[in-house]
Amino acid sequence: MHRGNRHGRSEQARLAVLHAADDLLVENGFARLTVEGIAQRAGVAKQTIYRWWPSKTDILFEAFVTDAAEEITPPDTGDLTRDLITYLGALARFLTASDAGAVFRALTAESQHDPALAARLRQEHWTGQRVRDRQLLQRAVERGDLPAMADLDTIVDRLVGPLYYRALVTGQEITTEFVTELVRATIDAK
Amino acid sequence: MHRGNRHGRSEQARLAVLHAADDLLVENGFARLTVEGIAQRAGVAKQTIYRWWPSKTDILFEAFVTDAAEEITPPDTGDLTRDLITYLGALARFLTASDAGAVFRALTAESQHDPALAARLRQEHWTGQRVRDRQLLQRAVERGDLPAMADLDTIVDRLVGPLYYRALVTGQEITTEFVTELVRATIDAK
Amino acid sequence: MHRGNRHGRSEQARLAVLHAADDLLVENGFARLTVEGIAQRAGVAKQTIYRWWPSKTDILFEAFVTDAAEEITPPDTGDLTRDLITYLGALARFLTASDAGAVFRALTAESQHDPALAARLRQEHWTGQRVRDRQLLQRAVERGDLPAMADLDTIVDRLVGPLYYRALVTGQEITTEFVTELVRATIDAK
Amino acid sequence: MHRGNRHGRSEQARLAVLHAADDLLVENGFARLTVEGIAQRAGVAKQTIYRWWPSKTDILFEAFVTDAAEEITPPDTGDLTRDLITYLGALARFLTASDAGAVFRALTAESQHDPALAARLRQEHWTGQRVRDRQLLQRAVERGDLPAMADLDTIVDRLVGPLYYRALVTGQEITTEFVTELVRATIDAK
DNA sequence: TTTTAAGCGAGACGGTACGTCCCGTCTTTAG
């Protein structure tokens, strides 16, 4: 088995750390997530962690980026309203009920006090996510379902913003009715 | 001078702690905000802090609740569109540029990993804030500027949600154009 | 009941403190004897203790001086050897098995690092105790049972020294045989 | 330089702690000897102290056992009386005037309230010290200077007991005359 | 085939902050 030597790092150790961090975050919350705890759970030396990750948020980041992108990729069936309702429902579930969402919430929380993490989230997550979010609307424009001069960026924010707001900020429940009304009022009224 | 005895705690110590916590948060960020640091800055014994506040977030909470409410109270001039644009602009400034907003962001961040804090924020902040946010729309309904059967809760979320989203989640800038377009699309189209 | 007012100090509080200190010392040992603990046990305010006793050793001192003197007063039946054996046996029991002895051991221990306490012990205890110890020998001299030019001070130390040594320093058991042999060798051989 | 790793602790840190404890005890007395103070003086982390020593008395104990044994080892010139006078004089100086004696007094004092320390002192100090003390008499017996059936244990206690008593308990001065008379009365009279 | 150097588990290290305990001082109200 590959355990790490002069010719490269141990993939086994890397995965053990990522999974341990993920598990411990979900089990105990971010506040009780420690590098020592991750090392012990992963059966790995602390130094191995510090060799490859500058901080515990970087571990979470790596765990997040790899498996979170596809969880919140919008569908594309050609029916804009239906696609949006499906997508926003999946987004709500991601934010409030999934393990990957827990990691995302932890990272977003930390980014409030950590500008470097905030920048990294913007570059490595939001850039791509915004493109994915726009694509759904872009294709609707191309189909003629939305007017060509619509400000897609603003529309994206008007659609997903209230969901993130409820999920991360006020903690209000996100019902099917809320999502339906949100989509109807934002899209159909145009 | 009142120094605290059997008949009550020291108001002087209480204020010194609140101000020290506020100052240190703004100066150094949440990560470097320590109870020992607050005690030292406030000229207060650590035990005095632990006697009255269970954790450093409770200190921030008390500092926040007292002075933050009025900072984000919507105006009421009778012109809904103008009031909304004014209010959302003030909200954006609060979230991104004010000291009280820094405390708010720190509390919201911590509430991601602290359900008790999340519950307290809902009860002691959001309950009141939601009422204040609705009032602006409620008065417009009473004036006949909005249809009577409008779902005001959803409209509130559609107005403020995108702002919190940009300010706390994606970190995008909140321009005047964005606010104007948001209000126009949400209100005027009705 | 007298509880202390402008006409003088409360004897009730004084006794409650002395007994509480005594009890707590025997129950928990000196290390866990605290002023707060004594105050609580005695049902007395901390300030009342600090008003009358400079430190917790002073409380113990007062408790000791009052009731310990008579516990180790030598007998006087006219039979020097028998009196000495009786006395040294009582002294051994005092040092190793009595509550008053526990207080004495604690005070002697503290006096190793507290010169003021050491001085007070010398003046208020040892001065008198030495006189009491000498009297036994003095009367034997007067009866002609000891030579007139005997150095009584040294004889006292040669008699009690080994007991204190075993009880406080090495922790060896003090048997009847040890006491008997000690007295025989010290007195009878003269 | 050896800094401590899985293969053993740092000898450098160990010695720094022992010397710091010794110095601070002599400078400030036992009451003001704190683990934090030792750590700071030794340039060592508190955790390093707690990792290897259960309490500050264990630090003193280690400092004492290593260097105190030889300070109070009796001489052996073949002249019992002279050897005893020399030895008891050195013992008196050790108890009242040496740094190692200060550590010894502190440990003996603490052992009054700490049975574990008392047991450790008996096992690791007194067992050996008693053998060393007896040897002087044992050799005198072998030379015929003392009767073969003498109870050497009791004689040891009768010689050193009064010294410990004066040094640790009553605080009386230990003069040359006192030592001379003690040896004369104990030995020569046999 | 042997050497060698990087990655590894282990864990001691100097350090910071934690939350608790107790110190000795103080202020208030009651008797």
Added chain:
DNA sequence: CTAAAGACGGGACGTACCGTCTCGCTTAAAA
């Protein structure tokens, strides 16, 4: 004026993790 009550500023406690470091083992490419 003494007492009970108890909040206060202070200091040390013993613990948990931080991020750094050294050690001896494993291992695969280089010599």
